[in-house]
Amino acid sequence: MSVFLEAFSTAFNLIVSLDTSLLEIVWLSIKISISSLIIASLFGFPIGALLAMKSFGGRALIITIFNSMMGMPPVVVGLVVYLMVSRSGPLGWLEILYTPYAMIIAQVILIFPIIVALSTQILEELHKEYEDIFKIFSVPPRTAVITYIFDSKDALLTIFLAGFGRAISEVGAVIIVGGNIDHATRVMTTTIALETSKGDLPLALALGIILLGLSLIVNLIATKIKSGTTGGING
Amino acid sequence: MANLPPKIISVEKLKLLGSKNIGSILEIDKLTLEASTLTVVLGPNGAGKSLFLHLLQGLILPTEGRITFNNEIPIKPTYSMISIVTQKPRFLRKSVENNIKFVLKLNNTYSHKNLLDVIERFELSAQRELLANKLSGGEKQRLALALAICKDPSILLLDEPTASADPQTTLMIEKILSEESSLGKKLILVTHDIAQAKRLGQDIIFIYKGRIIEQKTVTSFFEKPEKKESIQFLSGEITL
Amino acid sequence: MLRFKYPIYLLLSFLIPSLTFGGEILLQSTTSTNNSGFYGYILPKFKDETGLSVKVVAVGTGQAIKNAENCDADILIVHAKKAEEKFVANGGGIKRYDLMYNDFVVVGPDADPAQIQQTKTISEALTYISRVQPSFISRGDNSGTHKKELELWGKVPISVKEYSGKWYKETGSGMGTTLNIAAELDAYTISDRATWLTFKNKKALRILFEGDPLLFNQYGVALVNPEKCPKTKTKKAKKFLNWLLSENGQSEIENYTVNGIQLFYPNAIK
Numbered sequence: 001m002s003v004f005l006e007a008f009s010t011a012f013n014l015i016v017s018l019d020t021s022l023l024e025i026v027w028l029s030i031k032i033s034i035s036s037l038i039i040a041s042l043f044g045f046p047i048g049a050l051l052a053m054k055s056f057g058g059r060a061l062i063i064t065i066f067n068s069m070m071g072m073p074p075v076v077v078g079l080v081v082y083l084m085v086s087r088s089g090p091l092g093w094l095e096i097l098y099t100p101y102a103m104i105i106a107q108v109i110l111i112f113p114i115i116v117a118l119s120t121q122i123l124e125e126l127h128k129e130y131e132d133i134f135k136i137f138s139v140p141p142r143t144a145v146i147t148y149i150f151d152s153k154d155a156l157l158t159i160f161l162a163g164f165g166r167a168i169s170e171v172g173a174v175i176i177v178g179g180n181i182d183h184a185t186r187v188m189t190t191t192i193a194l195e196t197s198k199g200d201l202p203l204a205l206a207l208g209i210i211l212l213g214l215s216l217i218v219n220l221i222a223t224k225i226k227s228g229t230t231g232g233i234n235g
Numbered sequence: 236m237a238n239l240p241p242k243i244i245s246v247e248k249l250k251l252l253g254s255k256n257i258g259s260i261l262e263i264d265k266l267t268l269e270a271s272t273l274t275v276v277l278g279p280n281g282a283g284k285s286l287f288l289h290l291l292q293g294l295i296l297p298t299e300g301r302i303t304f305n306n307e308i309p310i311k312p313t314y315s316m317i318s319i320v321t322q323k324p325r326f327l328r329k330s331v332e333n334n335i336k337f338v339l340k341l342n343n344t345y346s347h348k349n350l351l352d353v354i355e356r357f358e359l360s361a362q363r364e365l366l367a368n369k370l371s372g373g374e375k376q377r378l379a380l381a382l383a384i385c386k387d388p389s390i391l392l393l394d395e396p397t398a399s400a401d402p403q404t405t406l407m408i409e410k411i412l413s414e415e416s417s418l419g420k421k422l423i424l425v426t427h428d429i430a431q432a433k434r435l436g437q438d439i440i441f442i443y444k445g446r447i448i449e450q451k452t453v454t455s456f457f458e459k460p461e462k463k464e465s466i467q468f469l470s471g472e473i474t475l
Numbered sequence: 476m477l478r479f480k481y482p483i484y485l486l487l488s489f490l491i492p493s494l495t496f497g498g499e500i501l502l503q504s505t506t507s508t509n510n511s512g513f514y515g516y517i518l519p520k521f522k523d524e525t526g527l528s529v530k531v532v533a534v535g536t537g538q539a540i541k542n543a544e545n546c547d548a549d550i551l552i553v554h555a556k557k558a559e560e561k562f563v564a565n566g567g568g569i570k571r572y573d574l575m576y577n578d579f580v581v582v583g584p585d586a587d588p589a590q591i592q593q594t595k596t597i598s599e600a601l602t603y604i605s606r607v608q609p610s611f612i613s614r615g616d617n618s619g620t621h622k623k624e625l626e627l628w629g630k631v632p633i634s635v636k637e638y639s640g641k642w643y644k645e646t647g648s649g650m651g652t653t654l655n656i657a658a659e660l661d662a663y664t665i666s667d668r669a670t671w672l673t674f675k676n677k678k679a680l681r682i683l684f685e686g687d688p689l690l691f692n693q694y695g696v697a698l699v700n701p702e703k704c705p706k707t708k709t710k711k712a713k714k715f716l717n718w719l720l721s722e723n724g725q726s727e728i729e730n731y732t733v734n735g736i737q738l739f740y741p742n743a744i745k
Contacts, residue, residue, distance in 0.1 A: 086545045097547055098547070147327065151327060194510070
């Protein structure tokens with residue numbers, strides 16, 4: 001039990017003292033995960049929408065592939081990205097191994113299938129409901145797209161959260177391609193892994209508590225956005 | 236073309252094949268409808284009445300043949316002069332008010348006054364803030380009819396618009412249908428309610444097993460049905 | 476649309492400063508040196524003198540050498556002399572130098588069921604363990620420590636491989652994780668002294684055997700071969716190497732202590 005108490009007091013001390021190295025790590029975690037989320041969404045949502053609304057050969061197979069890719073082990077992704085961006089790999093000339101870029105690439109690969117698969121599910125359902133309405137009322141494509149986004153925004157926000165949660169909480173991929181370099185690629189999860197290996201369990205747990213708190217804040221903000229917009233829908 | 240109200244709807248050599256070689260599920264060799272009357276489509280379940288309306292709206296396309304309005308083939312898939320109230324109407328995931336607003340805006344006829352008029356006419360004031368998908372059956376049919384009429388079509392297709400309505404709502408919907416008909420709109424009404432057919436209809440199409448068996452005025456259909464299927468249907472031997 | 480402004484700003488603010496990134500020397504290192512805070516002490520000293528920064532990737536020796544073989548390093552500091560020499564012989568590195576040393580220790584539960592505290596040599600201690608067969612945790616990860624451990628078991632008349640998964644447990648993990656497991660299972664393990672001293676979750680573990688010359692732990696340093704890896708920053712890395720081997724660097728190594736205990740003993744040959 002004492003480890004837990006110590007962890008809570010350590011977490012509390014780290015937060016109230018605004019520990020600069022902690023802030024640096026937290027900030028980097030957020031930046032990397034949000035960047036990954038934006039990039040993965042930029043590609044993931046249109047592809048999800050395409051899969052949801054168009055029927056073509058191989059569609060079911062592609063959806064199955066994305067669904068199963070949602071469970072990809074992060075270390076495998078990390079390993080593959082490492083082999084790609086290693087100086088001796090095909091993308092070695094980019095020289096991004098052990099930089100945040102490599103970490104973003106790994107996280108994009110991890111969360112991209114989540115965004116595609118979940119947005120396909122959500123938009124497919126919405127499309128079934130809306131397909132005929134849009135035909136009957138001759139809805140122009142632009143209005144249709146806006147309406148799809150607007151009317152599924154709660155669900156889309158949930159997808160964002162799922163993607164963000166996966167990105168910020170995974171360690172297997174970023175530790176391989178980031179190298180857990182102090183002041184360069186050290187993020188919350190890799191710090192937790194490091195402190196655990198140093199046997200400093202209270203500090204590791206304290207960081208875990210802070211990570212959890214961060215997720216909580218992000219989710220609260222998301223809930224706030226949800227409840228803030230449902231009141232004033234304008235078709 | 237779309238701007239002129241059509242006078243004649245014609246169907247020629249129309250064939251719709253079902254999936255997996257079950258043959259044609261709807262086949263109409265020739266049919267001409269005057270675009271000013273209220274036509275009732277009668278027939279037992281599964282006869283192809285709903286399919287017929289979906290084809291007219293352009294929601295599904297025929298395997299063969301064509302449907303023309305004033306001898307012109309409409310631009311698919313959205314026939315701007317037609318609107319339909321389907322059996323299970325779908326709505327946007329928005330409030331009643333915002334669903335109406337959405338259609339009015341699409342039709343460039345939105346104003347606050349128009350919105351209020353529609354809400355009042357279809358007696359949806361109490362439901363205006365509710366999510367459209369959360370309405371009761373009768374309320375949904377009122378809203379679906381409201382949306383279809385907001386599009387200001389010259390042809391209005393109605394697939395059992397009073398199926399899940401209580402007597403009071405039925406009365407209200409029928410009143411609106413008569414009003415719309417008297418404005419010169421063409422109404423094509425699928426119903427199971429023979430009394431309703433008699434009350435509202437001017438002419439009748441009787442469909443059985445995907446074929447049009449008879450096309451007549453209401454009076455002559457009910458008083459002097461010619462074909463044996465029609466007689467069996469009216470005597471209740473072919474169940475609904 | 477305003478809502479999307481902030482994440483985009485975030486993305487930009489993140490990408491722009493990172494573009495200036497990339498001048499540092501990349502060091503692949505064993506975890507013991509990094510986790511003990513050694514680099515945190517010594518790298519700022521090097522930077523003060525030369526203005527050069529070093530990025531440290533800390534992994535097991537085996538992994539560090541593999542990464543260096545993939546050219547993902549400019550310089551390598553590990554502790555497995557034979558593997559280092561092989562790395563150089565295969566053209567991965569230019570030349571290997573002795574840098575510093577400390578020693579390995581056998582740690583185990585306070586109760587010492589195998590009674591190794593009474594033994595005089597490491598082979599005697601391991602023989603006792605092999606007879607009593609209490610849990611022994613091996614790194615099993617091809618690291619410097621793991622290689623050393625296997626070398627030491629070679630002096631005992633049993634083959635531990637046969638007991639793998641029974642009392643001899645291979646974790647395939649770093650020293651810290653292995654120590655965590657040993658602490659939890661009241662098991663024996665072999666650790667480098669630096670990691671042991673800075674490890675905080677000791678529980679009932681303590682040093683039960685130390686001091687045999689066979690437990691000597693030599694750290695070596697080598698530059699990655701620019702002929703094999705043209706992208707290495709050989710010039711900068713060479714400055715770092717020379718500094719580490721210089722009188723200055725060596726005395727800084729000597730000066731580094733944790734809780735008053737010196738962790739590494741410099742022994743570069745001039």
